[in-house]
Amino acid sequence: MSGIAYALFDTAIGRCSLAWGAGGIKAVRLSDSDDGLSRDRMLRRFPEAVEAVPPPHIQAVIDDVVRLLAGEHVDLSGAPLDMTDVPDFHRQVYALVLKIPPGQIRTYGDVARDLGDVTLSRAIGQAMGANPFPIIMPCHRVMAAGGKLGGFSAPGGSNTKLKMLTIERARPDAGPQGDLFG
Template identity: 55%
Template structure:
């Protein structure tokens, strides 16, 4: 992908990263324990990147993500993404997921039904586990049956998901255990 750049930015959950091309945002990196690890994770997934100041459209997306993670509902559905390298099914899952407003949730099964049948629930979970743009594609708003949190592939796992949902004021049926 030509001319791909990235920047790091601070949020209430830690230092995140954003990767963009002329065609839109390619990836959002949730924070790792320190900035070097976050930067390393970005470079692991996207080689030959240049760190740069974000252009206005990317800065607007960053500002939106920061605002959302401060607990102020904001609609990020207008943020332009470049998901062209993602499978068609994943892009369909991401489109539905982007329609979930802050503070609300859907289940994997509800998304699967919209795509053709509840039997696609596992495939929905797989697609969300491969989500290159968390926060903008709010996969943290997708829950398992019964309002349970289900999985989360971001650093920190389900605890990060629960933290993001709590910031947004979403209700989750969950009592933390040693096995989360």
């Protein structure tokens, strides 16, 4: 078996896929229209990857993703992410975004301020668009100013982002800090 494997799994938003290697999770893909497309996209990214049964520690993350997308408040911030190929700036952004709990929302500007430079909002958006771990690294919880959704690079775009925020009971219209329901 090669060093990278992947698995497809069902969630409340459709079939998703997750790739892993010795260093942890390499990538997550949110719902594609069919399994063939999911496999093709995973193999385009990792040509040497093989479809396999996940080891227990990876299956535990998949189970948590499924639970989160079913509406449970699950903390995925401890998932083993392999950031070997992630640029340093993106790692800094992701470290902050990983701290946003389900049901809460931040803006690109909020994250830029946390990094100490409000002029970085556009770069924050680019880091979100390059996120190889959507849902685990919750880029869907980062929105544009004024309560606007902003972009989302996963299949389904902003509709998928809104669906995920709805599942988490976040209120995109509540302003940049968002609210927890209940």
